[in-house]
Structure formats: C-alpha cells, structure tokens
Amino acid sequence: MSESARKDTPEQAEFRQYCQNWLANNHPGEPPVRLSLSPLEIMTNDQLGYLQAWQKAAYDAGLVGCDYPEAVGGGGREDCQRVANEEMLRAKTPYLPNVIGLGMAAPTVFFHGQEALKERLLPRLFSGEDIWCQGFSEPGAGSDLASVQTFAEKKGDKWVINGHKVWTSLAHFAEWMIILLRTDKSHKYEGLSYFVVPIKSALGKGVTVRPLIKITGETGFNEVIFENLEIDDSHRLDQLGKGWQVAMTTLAHERGAGQMVTPRSGGLKSKATHASNSTNLIELARNTPRGDKTAADDPLVRDAMMKSVIREWGLAQNQRRSRVPALQDHPMRLPLQNKLLASEISQDIASLALDIEGPASSLYLGDPNAPDGGQWPMAYMNSYGMTIAAGTSEVQRNILGERVLNMPKSK
Structure with missing residues (x-):
C-alpha cells in the first residue's frame, strides 16, 4: 500500500478501490495512434x-472533476481527485488531453464565473468534449503579463476584441480560451479584465489561429489574432478591471507544477500526472551498454542519478505541504517553488539522460536505433519551454525573493 493510500479517509479508501476496479476493467490499452509526449x-x-x-x-466513470460540486458537473467528493490521479498514474493510462482546461480554466471559471456560465462550461470541460487554451502571452508581453495590449472595447452589451496572442498551446483544437484583455488603456493593472472566448466557432469570423513550428517539429504552440471579434458581456469573469486578480488564480494553478484545486476548500491539492522522470532515467542507464557493463555501473552516473532522485523526492514531499493549511505561510510560496523546481529538475534529468546516451542522443524520434524511441532529446529541447512558461525561472526567483521573503527589489 502506498504512503498516500495509508492516509486515506474511509471515503477516499472506498473511492480508491472503485478507481482500481474500474481502471482494471476499462484500461484503453495500447493506443492505435502514436501519441505526443505531452498533452500540450x-x-x-x-x-x-x-x-x-x-x-x-x-469522466463518465467519475474519475475527472471529482471534487467539484455536482451542480457544475463535478462528482461532489472531498479531496478525491488526488486519489483518481494516483490510480490513473499507477495504471499507466493515457494522459488527459484537456490539461489547460482542467488545470487552469476550471478553477478560474469556478471561482470567478457566474453560476450560469459555470453550469454551461464546466461539464464539457471535465468530459474533454471542449478543449481549452490560455490567452495570456503577447509578442510584446511575455513575463510582464500586466503589459498585455490586446484590447476589448465596450459597445452596448458587447465587447469587441482586437489584438494578438502568442505561444498559445492547443489553440488549434480549442473551443474556448481563457483570456486576459486590456479594457482601459489609462491604467496598467486596473485596466485589465478577464474573459472566456469561444474561438473555434469564430474561426474566420474574427479569429485566426496560426501554428508555430518548434525545433522539435511539434506544432502545439500557436499565435491567435483577433480582428473585431464580438463577445457578450456574460463571458466576463468577475468585475470589470479585476482581471489581474483573476489572472492570479490562473497563475497559481499554472505555477503549481501539476496541482489541482479542490473547490470546497480553495486550496491546492497534490496531483500526480506523470511518472517519475528519475525512474525512467534509471531504466535508461540500466539499458545503456558501457563496454561489458552498463551506464548504471558508472559511479559518476550513479551519483548524478541519486541526486536527481533526491531532488524529485524532495519536490514531492514539498508538494504534500499544500494539503496542510498550517504549513502554508504564504499563498505564493508553494506554487512558485514547485513550478520553479519542477521545471529545472526535469531539464537537468533530460540533460543527464543525453549524457548517458552519448552519441545516440543525436538520434531523433522514429529512428529504430534511438534509445527509448528518441524521447530524451525531445524532452531536453522541450524542457526550455517549461522554464519559460508561466514566468521564467528568473521571474519566479524575483517574486519569491521580493514578495515571499521580503527581500529588496532587484535592480
């Protein structure tokens, strides 16, 4: 029994057994198509x-949206999404594609949306029928999110949007976008408002989505251009001019390094979404020949791998603190720490994997001789995006220093 399972409440233990039984009988098996390494x-x-x-x-089986109220399409449970995530991870199921919807849009809409909007949008978000994307970054506003210039002008009971968003993951499939817009050009923070925008239905009618091809050959990123797109005021979240505060809800979850909100408490809950990178790294070392031995027999490699295991384990234990309100001395500490450390640990592990592979690390996806199917070079190249997304590592350190540790502002 896992450490997490030993601490289950009776309700969680019963739900865990249900998840195990359902997954044993409903695992989708080997996918008929080759999947990308990431849902993004x-x-x-x-x-x-x-x-x-x-x-x-x-979702239909009750393993997604567990902790949200039944009125908005959830399961009405108490801290059971964590249990479902752990069991899906243990069963090695495919990833859920609506990662932005579940991790960022759902808590933001739930905490800031009108009841009618929540009841309309959340069930299809949980089920994955509606894919979501995030419209924050712009060509002139990356880590300085408050400088976004995509403008929404009020005309009657409508808003007309014009501007340009970029690095928009999954926009090529998304029905909906959570978006931060400028509604007042005379104020930086108070001039921002937050909306949900139906972009798929507006393609060619005010919305243009263009793919951005990365060095990996993947096309998960996009740029989205708005030209006189009209939306109803009912698509606004919270009050006019409160967009910055709403965006902080989104960022708290985006920076939570794989965490998910429990609506009843408003707190962040640990969410296991992927296998341990260190476990995969160890298997790679064991299967990589070094003369008549393997890379795992090299004491320098073993030392580097053990450091990675310790760092990952420390991160996991730090995430557990998010479940104990008494250990949360500052609302920004754990989300920012976890995002910062998770992205950098993943990058260091991918770099070590390339060292272990040696010359074979130059072999790409699809090459029959590529170790692990060429996944590690892909992971290494993509890891740089993770240290930039949701605020660069430098930005995370500045915020932690200035706002959490009360250190002087950097010059």
Whole structure:
C-alpha cells in the first residue's frame, strides 16, 4: 500500500478501490495512434480523438472533476481527485488531453464565473468534449503579463476584441480560451479584465489561429489574432478591471507544477500526472551498454542519478505541504517553488539522460536505433519551454525573493 493510500479517509479508501476496479476493467490499452509526449503537443485529429474518448470515459466513470460540486458537473467528493490521479498514474493510462482546461480554466471559471456560465462550461470541460487554451502571452508581453495590449472595447452589451496572442498551446483544437484583455488603456493593472472566448466557432469570423513550428517539429504552440471579434458581456469573469486578480488564480494553478484545486476548500491539492522522470532515467542507464557493463555501473552516473532522485523526492514531499493549511505561510510560496523546481529538475534529468546516451542522443524520434524511441532529446529541447512558461525561472526567483521573503527589489 502506498504512503498516500495509508492516509486515506474511509471515503477516499472506498473511492480508491472503485478507481482500481474500474481502471482494471476499462484500461484503453495500447493506443492505435502514436501519441505526443505531452498533452500540450497534440498535433493530429486522430491523437485528439483517441484522447478525448478516454477523458470522456474517465469522466463518465467519475474519475475527472471529482471534487467539484455536482451542480457544475463535478462528482461532489472531498479531496478525491488526488486519489483518481494516483490510480490513473499507477495504471499507466493515457494522459488527459484537456490539461489547460482542467488545470487552469476550471478553477478560474469556478471561482470567478457566474453560476450560469459555470453550469454551461464546466461539464464539457471535465468530459474533454471542449478543449481549452490560455490567452495570456503577447509578442510584446511575455513575463510582464500586466503589459498585455490586446484590447476589448465596450459597445452596448458587447465587447469587441482586437489584438494578438502568442505561444498559445492547443489553440488549434480549442473551443474556448481563457483570456486576459486590456479594457482601459489609462491604467496598467486596473485596466485589465478577464474573459472566456469561444474561438473555434469564430474561426474566420474574427479569429485566426496560426501554428508555430518548434525545433522539435511539434506544432502545439500557436499565435491567435483577433480582428473585431464580438463577445457578450456574460463571458466576463468577475468585475470589470479585476482581471489581474483573476489572472492570479490562473497563475497559481499554472505555477503549481501539476496541482489541482479542490473547490470546497480553495486550496491546492497534490496531483500526480506523470511518472517519475528519475525512474525512467534509471531504466535508461540500466539499458545503456558501457563496454561489458552498463551506464548504471558508472559511479559518476550513479551519483548524478541519486541526486536527481533526491531532488524529485524532495519536490514531492514539498508538494504534500499544500494539503496542510498550517504549513502554508504564504499563498505564493508553494506554487512558485514547485513550478520553479519542477521545471529545472526535469531539464537537468533530460540533460543527464543525453549524457548517458552519448552519441545516440543525436538520434531523433522514429529512428529504430534511438534509445527509448528518441524521447530524451525531445524532452531536453522541450524542457526550455517549461522554464519559460508561466514566468521564467528568473521571474519566479524575483517574486519569491521580493514578495515571499521580503527581500529588496532587484535592480
């Protein structure tokens, strides 16, 4: 029994057994299509269709949206999403494709949206029928989020949007976008408002989505251009001019390094979404020949791998603190720490994997001689995006220093 399972409440223990039984009988098996390594890099309709069907099945069975109220399409449970995530991870199921919807849009809409909007949007978000994307970054506003210039002008009971968003993951499939817009050009922070925008239905009618091809060949990123797109005021979240505060809810979850909100408490809950990178690294070392031995027999490699294991384990234990209110001395400490450390640990592990592979690290996906199917070079290249997304590592350190530790502002 896992450490987490030993601490289950009776309700959680019963739900865990239910999840195990359902997954044993409903595991989708080997996917009929080759999946991208990350849900943010889904590229084909076949990939998306397979993954959406899986998320819908898991949702219908009660394994997605568990902790949200039944009135908005949730399961009405108490801290059970963590249990479902742990069991899906243990069963090695496919990832859920609506990662931005579940991790960022759902808590933001839940805490700031009108009841009618929540009841309309959240059930299809949980089921994966509606894919979501995030419209924050712009060509002139990356880590300085408050400088966004995409403008929404009020005309009657409508808003007309014009501007340009970039690095928009999954926009090529998304029905909906959570978006931070400028509604007043005379104020930086108070001039921002937050909306949800139906972009798929507006393609060619005020919305243009253009893919951005990365060095990896993947096309998960996009730029989204708005030209006189009209939306109803009912799509606004919270009050006019409160967009910055709403955006902080989104960022708290985006920076939570794989955490998910429990609506009843408003707190962040640990969410296991992927296998340990260190475990995969150890297997790679054991399977990589070094003369008549393997890379795992090299004392320098073993030392580096053990450091990675310790760092990952420390991160996991730090995330557990988020479940104990008494250990949360500052609302920004754990989300920012976890985002910063998770992204940098993953990058260091991928770098070590390339060292272990040696010359074979130059072999790409699809090469029959590539170790682990060429996944480690892909992970290494993508890791740089993770140290930039949701605020660069430098920005995270500045915020932690200035706002959490009360250190002087950097010059």
